[in-house]
Amino acid sequence: MLFAKAKKSIDLIDKFLNCVDQSLLLFKEGVKNYLYNNTENFNNNILALADAEIESDKLRREIEKTLYLQSLMPQIRGDIMRLLEEMDNIIDHSKKNLFQFDVEMPHIPANLIPDFIQLTQISVSAAESVIPAAKSYFSEPANVNEKIHRVYFYEKEVDLLADIIRRKIFREMPDLKLSEKFHLRYFTLHIENISDTAEKVADLLSIMAIKRIV
Amino acid sequence: MLLLFFLSGGLFLGWSLGANDAANIFGTAVGSEMISFKKAAVIASIFIILGAVFQGSGTTQTLSELGSIDTIGGAFTAALCSALVVTLMTKYKLPVSTTQAIVGAIIGWCYFTGTSVNYDVLKKIVGTWVFGPILGAVFSALLYLLLRKFIRNSRLHLLKMESIIRILLLVVGAFGAYSLGANNIANVMGVFVNSFSFSFSIGSFTISSTQFLFLLGGIAIAVGVFTYSKKVMETIGGNILPMTPEAAIVVVLSQALVLFIFSSTTLSQAVTSIGLPPIPLVPVSSTQVVVGAVLGIGLVKGIQEIKMKIVGNIALGWVTTPVLTGILTFFSLFFVQSVFGIPVSNQETLPLQNLSTQNQTTNYHIPFEVNTFLVGILLLLMMIVLYLFFIRYKNKQKSEENERRWTKQVQFSEFQEALSKIEANTIQLENTNLVSKLEESKNELITNLLNIGEQREYLEGICQGIQNAIEVQDVTEKDRILKEELLHIKQKMSFSNEVDKIYLKAEQAQVNFMERLQVQYPQLSVQERRLLLLLRIGLSSKEIAPLLNISTKSVEISRYRLRKKLNLERDINLVQFTQTM
Numbered sequence: 001m002l003f004a005k006a007k008k009s010i011d012l013i014d015k016f017l018n019c020v021d022q023s024l025l026l027f028k029e030g031v032k033n034y035l036y037n038n039t040e041n042f043n044n045n046i047l048a049l050a051d052a053e054i055e056s057d058k059l060r061r062e063i064e065k066t067l068y069l070q071s072l073m074p075q076i077r078g079d080i081m082r083l084l085e086e087m088d089n090i091i092d093h094s095k096k097n098l099f100q101f102d103v104e105m106p107h108i109p110a111n112l113i114p115d116f117i118q119l120t121q122i123s124v125s126a127a128e129s130v131i132p133a134a135k136s137y138f139s140e141p142a143n144v145n146e147k148i149h150r151v152y153f154y155e156k157e158v159d160l161l162a163d164i165i166r167r168k169i170f171r172e173m174p175d176l177k178l179s180e181k182f183h184l185r186y187f188t189l190h191i192e193n194i195s196d197t198a199e200k201v202a203d204l205l206s207i208m209a210i211k212r213i214v
Numbered sequence: 215m216l217l218l219f220f221l222s223g224g225l226f227l228g229w230s231l232g233a234n235d236a237a238n239i240f241g242t243a244v245g246s247e248m249i250s251f252k253k254a255a256v257i258a259s260i261f262i263i264l265g266a267v268f269q270g271s272g273t274t275q276t277l278s279e280l281g282s283i284d285t286i287g288g289a290f291t292a293a294l295c296s297a298l299v300v301t302l303m304t305k306y307k308l309p310v311s312t313t314q315a316i317v318g319a320i321i322g323w324c325y326f327t328g329t330s331v332n333y334d335v336l337k338k339i340v341g342t343w344v345f346g347p348i349l350g351a352v353f354s355a356l357l358y359l360l361l362r363k364f365i366r367n368s369r370l371h372l373l374k375m376e377s378i379i380r381i382l383l384l385v386v387g388a389f390g391a392y393s394l395g396a397n398n399i400a401n402v403m404g405v406f407v408n409s410f411s412f413s414f415s416i417g418s419f420t421i422s423s424t425q426f427l428f429l430l431g432g433i434a435i436a437v438g439v440f441t442y443s444k445k446v447m448e449t450i451g452g453n454i455l456p457m458t459p460e461a462a463i464v465v466v467l468s469q470a471l472v473l474f475i476f477s478s479t480t481l482s483q484a485v486t487s488i489g490l491p492p493i494p495l496v497p498v499s500s501t502q503v504v505v506g507a508v509l510g511i512g513l514v515k516g517i518q519e520i521k522m523k524i525v526g527n528i529a530l531g532w533v534t535t536p537v538l539t540g541i542l543t544f545f546s547l548f549f550v551q552s553v554f555g556i557p558v559s560n561q562e563t564l565p566l567q568n569l570s571t572q573n574q575t576t577n578y579h580i581p582f583e584v585n586t587f588l589v590g591i592l593l594l595l596m597m598i599v600l601y602l603f604f605i606r607y608k609n610k611q612k613s614e615e616n617e618r619r620w621t622k623q624v625q626f627s628e629f630q631e632a633l634s635k636i637e638a639n640t641i642q643l644e645n646t647n648l649v650s651k652l653e654e655s656k657n658e659l660i661t662n663l664l665n666i667g668e669q670r671e672y673l674e675g676i677c678q679g680i681q682n683a684i685e686v687q688d689v690t691e692k693d694r695i696l697k698e699e700l701l702h703i704k705q706k707m708s709f710s711n712e713v714d715k716i717y718l719k720a721e722q723a724q725v726n727f728m729e730r731l732q733v734q735y736p737q738l739s740v741q742e743r744r745l746l747l748l749l750r751i752g753l754s755s756k757e758i759a760p761l762l763n764i765s766t767k768s769v770e771i772s773r774y775r776l777r778k779k780l781n782l783e784r785d786i787n788l789v790q791f792t793q794t795m
Contacts, residue, residue, distance in 0.1 A: 006373035073376050074247035075458065138372045212372075 009066050013084075013138065016059040017131050020087050023052040024124045027094035027194070031120040034101045035113045046098050053095045060084050079208050083134065086201045090127050093197055097190045106183050109173065115165045119191050122161060126154030126195035133205050137212070144209035151202040158195040162188045220286045221406065221427075223294030225434040228402040230300050231312050232262070232438020235398065237447045238469060238504045239390040242462030243383045244447040251444050257384060258391040258443075259436030265395025266403075266432035267425050272479040272495035273400035274407055274424070280335045281320040282408045287556035288327070288547065289405040292319035295543040296401075299535065310535050311499030312401040314343065318536030320405065322543030327559040338494045343532055346472055346498035347506025353468035354510030361464055362514075379459050383466075390466045393473035395432055400497045403431035461511050468507040469500055502531075655723050659751065662716045666760045676702060713761065720747055730795060735780065742776055745769075750792035 030045035032038075063084060067077045108116060133147035169176065169184050176184075240254035283289045296315035303310035317339055324331045365375065407424055421429070457465065475481060475493060482493040547558045676699050683695040721728050727750055731743055738746070741762070748758045755769040762769065773788055782791060 003374050003377055006371070006377050009373050010371050071247050072373060076372075139369050140366075142366055213366075 005070050005072070009063065009070075009072060010138075012059055012063045012066065014135075016056060016063060016084060016087070017134060019052055019056040019059060020091055021128065021131055023049055023056070023091040023094050024127050024194075026052060027098060028120055028124045030098045031101065031191070032117060034098075035108060035116055042102070046102055049091075049095045049098055053091050056088055056091050060088055076208070076211070079204075079211070083137075083201065083204055083208065086197065086204055087130065087134065090130070090194060090197050090201070093190075093193050097193070100187070100190060104183070106187050107180055108184065108187075109176070112165065112168065112184070115161070115168070116187075116191070119158065119161050119165060119188065122154050123158045123191050123195040126151050126158060127198040129154060130198045130201045130205070133202065137205055137209055141209045141212040144205055148202040148205055151198050155195045155199045158192055162192050220290040221410075221430065223290045223292070223297055224403050224406055224427075224431060227293050227297035227300065227312060227316070228431045228434030229438035229441070230297055230304070231398055231402060232435035232440075233442035234300075234304060234438075235312075235394055235500045236262075236391070236435075236439040236443040238500045239387050239394065239466055240383075241447045242457045242459060242465070243387065244444075246459055246462075248380055248383055248459050249387075251447065253384075254387065254447070255439050255443070257388050258439050261388045261391035262395035262435050262439070263429065263432035265392035265397075266399035266428040266435070267395075269392075269396035269477055269479070270399035270403075270428045270431075271424060272482070273397055273477050273497045274404040276335060276339065276494065276496050277316070277320065277400050277404040278408055280317065280332050280339065281324040281329060283320065283323050283405045284408045285557050285559060286406065286409040287550055287554075288323055288558035289409045291546045291550050291558060292316070292323050292405045292543050293402075295319050295322070295546050296539050299539045299542060303535065303538075308531070308534070310531055311501055312398065313497045313499045314532060314535035315539045316401045316405065316497070318539030319543040321536065322540035323547060323558070325540070326544050326547040329559075339496050340532075342476060342494055342496040342498055343502070346476065347502045347509070349475070350468045350472045350503035350506030351510035351513065353471050354464050354507035355514050357464045357467055358461065358511050358514050361460060365460065376459075379463065382463050383459060386463050386467045386470065389474075390470035393470040393477065394500055395435065397473040397477035397497055398500065399428050399431050399435075402434065403427040404497070457508070457511075461508075464511060465504055465507040468510065469503045472503045472506075473498055473500060655719065658719065659716065663753075663757055663761070666713065666716075670760045672702075716761070717744060717747075720751060724750060727792075727795065734795075738776075738779065742772070742779070745772055745776060746788075746792050749773075749789050750795075752789075 026045050026049040030042055030049065033042035033045060064081055067073065067080070073080065129147065129150040133144050133151065136143045136147050165188050166185055169181050173181070236255070236258045239258060240249060243249040244251050244254050283292055293316070296312065296319045299315050299318075300310050300312055317336075321331055321336070323329070368375070370378070406427055410423055410427060476496050476498050478493075479495065482495060486492045550556050551558050679695060679699040679702075683692050683699070686692045686695065724747060728743070728747065731738065731746060745758065745762065748761060753761075755773065756766050759766045759769050762772075764772070777788055780791070782788065
C-alpha cells in the first residue's frame, strides 16, 4: 500500500529501459541482416524497431504524466525526464539508421562488411552499457560511475574503428566512386551517432548521480 | 472585550511566530512540492496547539523567573512591543527572533519598574541562545551522516525512497510543530501568566488559566500558519543552503529535538534523577536552531556551501533584537502608565478570580474612566484601521485594474503600431518595386524605339545602295555593291524578331488591357490592337510609325479608321480612351 504509487512508476521505468535494450538488439540484427543480404529478416527488424520506438514514446509520456500528476520526486523529475528523453534518442537514432539502410541501400564492399559489423557491435555495446548505469541511478547512485566508464570506453573504440574504416574507404579503395565513398562515410557516421548519444546519456547520468548522493 | 484587547499584544506575537516559524518546519517540504501547503498547515497547527497546551509550562516558568510581569497592562505592553519589533524587523528582512524580543521586553519592564533582573536566569537564557544552534548543528551533522548511510546502504528504488521521505517529512514536521508549540509558547503568552487568572470547567474537565492562555496562543500561532506562512514556505528553500528533502528531514528533526530538550520538564527531571544538572527550560529561537542545523549539514558536505553572511546576521540578531525591544518597552511602559494611567508594576496586581461556565466574570482593578476611555479608543482605532484597510484594498484593486487596463492598451497600441508599420513598409516596398519595374520597361521601350529608328535609317541606306547598283553599268561593280548590301541585310536579319519582342513585353505589361480589348472589341485586327497598345503606353504617331513599319501619315489614317471602328464620338480622344479602358 505504502509503495503502490511508486511501484507503478517503477514498472513503467523498467519497461522503458527494456524497450531501449530491445531496440538496440534489433538494430544490431538489422545491420547484420542488411550486410549479409537477408532481406526478409532485415524488413522484419525494421518493422519491429518502428514498433519499439512507438512503444518507448508511449511509455515515456506515461512516465511523465505519472511523475507530474502524482507530484513524485518534484526536485529531480526534470532530470529524470531528460534522462529518459536522451535514452529515447538512442532508439530514435537506431530506427532512423536502419531506415536509412533500407532507403539508401548503400553498397558496402565485401571486405568492409566485417568492419561494419564490428563497428555496429561496439556502438551498440556503448549504448547497452548505459542501461545498467541508468538502473543503478535509481537504486544505487553511488555505483553509477563504476558503470558508465564502459560507455566511455566503447565510445572511444567506436571513434577509432570508424576512423580506420574511413581511411580504408578513401585511401585503399580506388575502385569506388567518390559518391560511393561519401555514402559509406555517412553510414559510419550514422552508426557512430548511437555511441555518441550513449555518451551524452552517460554524462547526464554522472551529474545526476552526484546530485543524488546526499 | 477588554481582556482580548490586553491579550492582543501576545496574540499578535503568536500570529507573527506562526507566520515565520512554521516555514522552518515545513518550508522545504512545501517549497519543493513534497507536501501540500494545506496538509502542512493543518498538521503544524494541530501539533503546535498540542505542544503549547501540554508542554508549554516549563519555558514559561523560566521567563517568569527572569522578570515576573504581574500586571496585565505591563504584560500587554511587553508583548506588543516584542510583536512590533519582530514585525518591523521581519518586514525589513533583518534577523529577528520572538525569543530574544520577549526577553528584551521583560528586561525593559524590569528596568522601568525597578524590579531586579535575575541575572543567573539571564545568563542561562543567553547561554542557550548560543548553545541551541550549536546543539542543532551537532544533531544535524550526526543525523545527516546516519541518514546518508541509510540511503546508501538501503538500495531502495528512488521512488520508494521518496515515499518514505514524504512520510518522514510529515512525522518529523509534526514533532517539530509540537516542540515549537511547547518551547515558543512562552514567548507568546509567558508574560501574561502571572497577571491573568481564569479557569474553565466542564464537569470534571478543567482548563487552568495557564492552559487557557496557551490554547489561545496556540490558536494565534495556527492562524499565523494558515494566513501568512505560505509565502515564507515557498521561498525558504534557497535562503541559507539549497536543501534536499532528505536534508530537510535532518534539519527539522534536529530543530525539534533541540526545542524539545529545552522545553521538556519530564526530560529535565529524568536527567536530574540520574545525578546530572537539570536541563534549562528556555525558549529557543527555532530559526536560529535551523540555521545551526543547516550549518551542521554544511560542515559535513563542505563549508563553502554556507552563506556565511546569514550566519553572521544571527549573531547580530542576538544583540539588536533584545536591545531594541527593551528600549521600546521601557518607553512604551512610561507612555501606558502616564497617559492611560494603566498600572504596569506589581503594586497594582490584579486580583485572581476563578470563573466557571455558568458565571464567567472578570474583575480587574482598573478605574472605570480608564476602562471606558480605553474601550472608546479601541473601537475608534479598530474603525480607523478597518477604514484604512478598506481604502487601501479599494485603492489597490483600482490601481491593479488601471495597471492591467493600461498594460493592455499599451500592448494593443504597440501591436497596432507594429502592424501599421509592417503594412506601410509592405506598400512602400510594393510601390518601389512597381516604380522600378515601370521605369525599367519604359527605358527598355525607348531603347528599342531608338534601335528601330536606327534600323529604319539603315534600311533606307540599303535601298539607296540597291538603287546605286541598278544605276551602275559595270557588272563587276554592280555585283560588288549588291553583295555588300546582302551582307548588311544578313547582319540585320534579327530586326523583325526585336519588334516582336517589344510587342510581347508590352503585352505582358498590359495583359489586363489586352484581355479587355479582346473581350469588348473582338472585331479588331492584330495590327489595330497593337496600335491601341502603343497608344496606351503613351507613344506618339511619330514614334509608332517605325514600329508598325509605316509612315506617320499612315499611322494617322489608321487612328482615324480605328475611331470609326470603335464608334468613338468626336470629343473622345483615342489616347484618353485607351487610358480609361
